Amino acid sequence: MxxxxxxxxxxxxxxxxxxxxxxxxxxxxxxxxxxxxxxxxxxxxxxxxxxxxxxxxxxxxxxxxxxxxxxxxxxxxxxxxxxxxxxxxxxxxxxxxxxxxxxxxxxxxxxxxxxxxxxxxxxxxxxxxxxxxxxxxxxxxxxxxxxxxxxxxxxxxxxxxxxxxxxxxxTAVERLEITYTGRAAHAAGAPTKGVNAGAAATVALTALGLLRQQLSPEVNVNAFVSHGGEATNIIPERAVVQLEIRAYDLDEWRDLRRRVLACFEAGAVATGCSWAHRRTEHPxxxxxxxxxxxxxxxxxxxxxxxxxxxxxxxxxxxxxxxxxxxxxxxxxxxxxxxxxxxxxxxxxxxxxxxxxxxxxxxxxxxxxxxxxxxxxxxxxxxxxxxxxxxxxxxxxxxxxxxxx
Known part of the structure; x- marks a missing residue:
């Protein structure tokens, strides 16, 4: 020196x-x-x-x-x-x-x-x-x-x-908001007239839980329902899930993202709801x-x-x-x-x-x-x-x- x-x-x-x-x-x-x-x-x-x-x-x-x-x-x-x-x-x-x-x-x-x-x-x-x-x-x-x-x-x-x-x-991390839209109806008087957005969220989170067995320990997915309905006697017309997807490798993150979003699509397909997702902040x-x-x-x-x-x-x-x-x-x-x-x-x-x-x-x-x-x-x-x-x-x- x-x-x-x-x-x-x-x-x-x-x-x-x-x-x-x-x-x-x-x-x-x-x-x-x-x-x-x-x-x-x-x-x-x-x-x-x-x-x-x-x-x-x-x-x-x-x-x-x-x-x-x-x-x-x-x-x-x-x-x-x-x-x-x-x-x-x-x-x-x-x-x-x-x-x-x-x-x-x-x-x-x-x-x-x-x-x-x-x-x-x-x-x-x-x-x-x-x-x-x-x-x-x-x-x-x-x-x-x-x-x-x-x-x-x-x-x-x-x-x-x-x-x-x-x-x-x-890790790479992306945070998303998933919104399901169904049709409200009286939960006891006219349940067959409703399209249950809360059920769509339940299907999606169940699918996500089952997917975890096939995921690498190097990745991480977390989610919670931030809005699931207004009252017990109303079929939920709207449900919102907050989601984050993490992986150390960018290619693995992109593949994980595809698989996770398929779980949320499944919720819409199973219940007849429409669905949309958006980023809530920069990845x-x-x-x-x-x-x-x-x-x-x-x-x-x-x-x-x-x-x-x-x-x-x-x-x-x-x-x-x-x-x-x-x-x-x-x-x-x-x-x-x-x-x-x-x-x-x-x-x-x-x-x-x-x-x-x-x-x-x-x-x-x-x-x-x-x-x-x-x-x-x-x-x-x-x-x-x-x-x-x-x-x-x-x-x-x-x-x-x-x-x-």
């Missing part, structure tokens, strides 16, 4: 340390005021103010999304997008630690801005709303937020031992981490004194960062709240996300993100590969969502 490289690394870690109190305060402020998808007005404003204070040209409400943030510093040929999430879950708040994600992203971006000239780097901090439900990153992809980006990264809080970057597996794609960036992250986080457990494999969930990773080089590693084994999306994780151990993870995560970018920018082969991929990417290639 040359003296110049070591100096840049020391500068970004010192920058995070200098902002430690500010970053922890940001994490705690977002944690204390949880806001759900697309309603993260206070959190987005906090991230925007932090970016402005660090000298970034900042827009709150970027790309026509009120709770999105874009903040830019530097004018280099290599553009990195660092993603900040800050939406919470209904009722249980920051049980996925997005307050930590936001603070890590702000800390890393501010540190990188201080060395952007030396790295020939342009830093873009993207505040991305609605990761839990909705797919804010897909909104931003479709709006062109990543069209000028060379590579992208973020870090997510976790529990248990730290794991290598590529240990995080995520998410599986994570496809860039191998070179993942290797740099692993080396960097270990250099900060963290120990990676190579036996850990994490999966089952989904993230709209998967959609980003499908169209340009990206990583989405985890940084653990050490000494804690609480389960994400549970109130115990909410409590863990504002502990001193979580604060330590915020600072380590911010440093590791910044140091990963420094090494990528200074590694001639990796930098050239990333830039070549950007230059060879057709215009509009990042403006996409997941198609069935």
């Amino acid at each position: 040359t003296t110049a490289v070591k100096t840049l690394q020391d500068r970004v870690t010192a920058s995070v340390d200098a902002r430690a109190d500010e970053l922890i305060a940001l994490s705690h402020a977002i944690h204390a005021n949880p806001e759900v998808s697309y309603a993260e007005h206070a959190a987005a404003a906090l991230v925007a103010r932090s970016a402005e204070a660090a000298g970034f040209a900042t827009e709150l409400g970027a790309y026509g999304i009120p709770t999105a943030v874009e903040a830019v510093a530097g004018v280099g040929e290599l553009t990195v997008a660092v993603c900040a999430e800050y939406d919470a879950l209904p009722d249980i708040g920051h049980a996925c630690g997005h307050n930590m994600i936001a603070a890590m992203a702000v800390g890393a971006s501010a540190a990188l801005a201080e060395v952007a000239d030396e790295l020939d780097l342009r830093v873009k901090l993207l505040g991305t709303p609605a990761e839990e439900h909705g797919g804010g990153k897909v909104d931003l992809l479709l709006a062109g937020a990543w069209e000028d980006v060379t590579f992208s990264l973020m870090a997510h809080g976790g529990t248990g031992a730290d794991a290598p970057c590529d240990a995080m597996r995520s 998410y794609a599986p994570l496809a981490p860039h191998a070179g960036l993942a290797e740099v992250w692993n080396r960097t986080i270990q250099g900060l004194g963290r120990v990676l457990d190579p036996s850990r494999v994490l999966g089952g969930g989904s993230t709209d960062m998967g959609n980003v990773s499908q169209v340009l080089p990206a990583i989405h590693p985890l940084v653990s709240v050490l000494g804690n084994d609480s389960v994400p999306h549970h109130a115990d994780f909410t409590a863990a996300a504002a502990t001193p151990q979580a604060d330590a993870a915020v600072l380590d995560g911010a440093k590791a993100l910044a140091l990963t970018v420094v090494e990528a920018a200074l590694d001639p082969a990796l930098r050239a590969e990333l830039l070549d991929r950007q230059r060879s990417r057709p215009a509009g290639a990042t403006r996409t969502t997941l198609e069935a």
Whole structure:
């Protein structure tokens, strides 16, 4: 390692340390005021103010999304997008630690801005709303937020031992609403005149339950009836089912989708109802981490004194960062709240996300993100590969969502 490289690394870690109190305060402020998808007005404003204070040209409400943030510093040929999430879950708040994600992203971006000239780097901090439900990153992809980006990264809080970057597996997921329409009638006085939409939903869910025996353990299907009728003495004219379909492999997901929708068609055929389905939010794609960036992250986080457990494999969930990773080089590693084994999306994780151990993870995560970018920018082969991929990417290639 040359003296110049070591100096840049020391500068970004010192920058995070200098902002430690500010970053922890940001994490705690977002944690204390949880806001759900697309309603993260206070959190987005906090991230925007932090970016402005660090000298970034900042827009709150970027790309026509009120709770999105874009903040830019530097004018280099290599553009990195660092993603900040800050939406919470209904009722249980920051049980996925997005307050930590936001603070890590702000800390890393501010540190990188201080060395952007030396790295020939342009830093873009993207505040991305609605990761839990909705797919804010897909909104931003479709709006062109990543069209000028060379590579992208973020870090997510976790529990248990730290794991290598590529240990995080995520599924494709699509959420659909199925609506059956029949004909109402008096359930006792004229049942033969009715067409039972509730029965259509029952047939479909029964078929789905029978299908599960033939499904791979790598896939997952969940559904519930959100509307099944108005009264016991009325044949239901309308029934609505909420459905999600998950798989790690996109081809397997597409085949699973076909088979699952056939179960819902069966409900209509058996009862004489009409049926329709629609997406309720953007579908998410599986994570496809860039191998070179993942290797740099692993080396960097270990250099900060963290120990990676190579036996850990994490999966089952989904993230709209998967959609980003499908169209340009990206990583989405985890940084653990050490000494804690609480389960994400549970109130115990909410409590863990504002502990001193979580604060330590915020600072380590911010440093590791910044140091990963420094090494990528200074590694001639990796930098050239990333830039070549950007230059060879057709215009509009990042403006996409997941198609069935």
